[in-house]
Amino acid sequence: MLPGERALAPDLARGLMLLFIVLSNTAFHLTAARHGASGWQPVDGGWADHAVQFAMITVLDLRIYPLFAFLFGYGMMQLFLRQTAAGTSERQAVRLLRRRSLCLVVIGLLHATLLMAGDIVGFYGIISLALGWLFLRRGDRALKWWIWIATAQFVLLAAEPVVSAALSGDLGTMGDAGAEPGAEAYAAGEGNWLAAAGTRFTSGLFVTFAAAPLSLVGGAYVIFLLGFWAARKRVLEEPGRYLPLLRGTAVIGIAVGWLGALPAALAHVGAISVPDDAQSEGGVLTLLRDATGNAAGLGYVAAVALFVHWWTGRAGRRRGAGATTDDAPNTTITTVTASTTNTANTANTANTAITAIAAVGKRSLSCYLAQSLIFAPVLAAWGLGLGEHLTSATMALFAVGVWLLTVAAAYAMERAGRRGPVEVALRRVMYRN
Template sequence: MTVKSADAGAATPGVTPPSSPNVPRRAGVLPGERALAPDLARGIMLLFIVLSNTAFHLTAARHGPSGWQPVDGGWADHVVQFGMITVLDMRIYPLFAFLFGYGMMQLFLRQRAAGTPEREAVRVLRRRSLCLVVIGLLHSTLLMAGDIVGFYGLLSLALGWLFLRRGDRALKWWIGIATAQFLLLAAEPVVSALLSGELGTLGDAGAEPGADAYGADEGNWFAAAGTRFTSGLYVTFAAAPLSLVGGAYFIFLLGFWAARKGVLEEPGRHLPLLRWTAVIGIAVGWLGALPAALAHVGAITVPDDAQSESGVLTLLRDATGNAAGLGYVAAVALFVHWWKGRAAREPRRGGGTRATAIPATTITATAITAVSAVGKRSLSCYLAHSLLFAPVLADWGLGLGGHLTSATMALFAVGVWLVTVAGAYALERAGRRGPVEAALRRVMYRR
């Protein structure tokens, strides 16, 4: 088997790591090993996540049948709501799942290529998963009930144990099985309702709004923490196992497979795959969410039940979100390929060319470096979002969320993300890791 490293364009053919327990275990990523595409994708993903997490902080807004996006506001607010539903809602979780699986396999392959015994490499990943579950539960209880770190921490425990060491052929079979499982359970009711023309057969517009599960409208922090704790337990210990039953883990396994092939490290070798994935994935994802977005802003008239969280339009939006998430990753990889080609053609200050380095003198290069710095410290920046969001916006804090609209809240979210970009860039210039990543490494590698 060919073991890929995280170095852009590097691979180590035919590596057979020694099995002796006396072989020193490497402690994580070494300088120069990180590939640009995964980090840049994670940095952009965090902007999408912080935008997606704005709706439930609008505590004074009137929520529609979906129970999530508000229905009030001016034309700018409706434009933002339309864009959120079409581009972001339930499109970022698949993006996160793919990158999570990709990074997990990268870590395993690095350990094996460096000579770490297989069992010890698995133990490293298991400790990481357990730490993420703990971090996720603390995050949801203290600040933000919609935490996804604990969700994927628990999911990675199961999927790592079941699939991390399987061969490529078995992995492909299970990707196919999980995809069929997902389409059967998630898409079949949607297709039936659409073909029958009875859009109101699914859903319940009278159900409790999903935004209530976040406790942002609670004036007492302890009461809000109780709500968040319950929601966090459900997301981590109920929703994660249900995703295994529903087959949604196929996108996680796609991350495993793509990491083995070095798709994001070497995008130039996978251009047809990336182009088709970007075009088809984004088109399917946006078109699948379009009916829900049009219904939300009143451009089309459908039963309220069809727009509810379990309604046919919402289910259609969610089912096609996986395609959009994959399309976003592919689009970033294609951009990185184009950017590196441009960088290779630019002269060095002292003559010659640079094949992989990014010209440090351009504004675009600085922006790419800063956003990828966020991706390198994605866990720290993700938690920092909630630290900047919750105390300022929630009713138990300053309560600013009760005075904002969809448009102004989106501007606030972008501002929060830019603060984390500045912080991550400063750490990058100083050669320091994110604080949460540094602590996690100490537990993972016990050094």
């Protein structure tokens, strides 16, 4: 990779992440759906809806936030290293990132209040304030120690309630199946925009100023620190140097993440019978699903890095093969050209698709907010109210369509050489120019 060249893997991962996020955010817009003990995914619908619900719980729910967190930490450290390499002092670079974090908190609260209560930008803004101050300037040795400390903290605190309930014989009754469904905090079913905005503002305050600090106490910040470490080692810029690590992380991480969510998914669709409390948001199945989410998020990042390594190597081999055929006799060139036309066209199409998805990743904040700008007014009861008439399967199709719109817009900006509008505004505030 040439100096100054932008790495494909982080941008491609962010672009795919936004597809996963928009899919994950579909459930609470299904305002007419009946929610079960889990309080999140609906339990009604046909076989296609149940298939979507099963896939969401297994593959996406609380598996994408860790992916976001890792990439967020990776990007923070990248920016810090670029600033210090350009001659900025470490103290000034941390101050610059602090200003960025404060901007993200403001953006997140506005986003939550105006459009989508489940905003995560403000959440990560708070976490990045603390972690940037505490860890950006620490050495590799200290960073590794804190990664192990945070991992132990996370595992012990996640396991403690389950172990306590198991020892007391209350594992099946752990949780609260009678609690208000979590989707209610998003107020998508509220017909009055002002009332819905009040609920969203309250939810946004909780997520930003309560859930974020609690995640620091609970050790969930380990995923950010892993992003810091990986950025220092340039894992996503130079995946070829870390193939064993990436392969192991992809296989083990995805397997642990999916297997950890499988009991909750099976219970949700009625394939296994468990007490309602066990399926609730505080139940053992949900805790198991959440605790294994970090593994899945890391596995997804590693899988994208491996794909990029394979894809760039394949592109290099194609270029090498083309150079070889130039020296061959004319008859051979004609034969090779005729036989490889379809392959070349397919490769060009794939290149365009990858470039377009990576363009979304370069403008991830703009595209993330644009998704809500489409979703909320069209689906919420205070807007057009389309969410009342959709099911899990049709809502997923709608979500993919919204993501494709952002892909098309980002690709158009990429071809025009333009940054995302929110990224431009954020840079102006950060650099005060």
